Amino acid sequence: MPAHWLLKSEPDVFGYPDLVRVGTEPWNGVRNYLARNHLRAMKVGDRALFYHSNAHPTGIAGVAKIVRAAYADDLQFDPESAYHDPKSSPADPRWSMVDVSPLLAFPEVLTLAQVRELPAWEGSPLTQKGTRLSVFPVTPLQFRAALKAAGVELPKK
DNA sequence: GCCAACGTTGGC
């Protein structure tokens, strides 16, 4: 039974169309422990709602799938990177990433305002004021409600 | 651009 997640990204930096273009993308740069722990809990085959933050409009742009489970985020060892972490070591990497690929693009972004209207999403980190968590689990009910509101279905197998 | 809310840092 695949689990469901939500991944936030700023489309000015990397949006769902970019994921479609590249095919597979390492989800690097997560530097928050709770978000990292969620990444580490992901399994190949899990689905993730791809959310556009700081965007016009903000909302869910599509569904991605996890194609590689958590491994060391290489940017933490790159002194040139903004995500460099001098306190991390290759022997004991502090930060992880997964690989994701596109699964299903929404015909239109399901806006945050629309998500707020879905009862299943009450209490989610997405709709709670002030929560900035960028990776978190989504319940099957929330996942189904989002797809229904977007007017799409995942192909059966 | 504003600003509320949050996580992290660092002085003590």
Place this chain on the structure above:
DNA sequence: GCCAACGTTGGC
């Protein structure tokens, strides 16, 4: 270990 200061996130 406390907590103020700071930097960042992210909606609007």
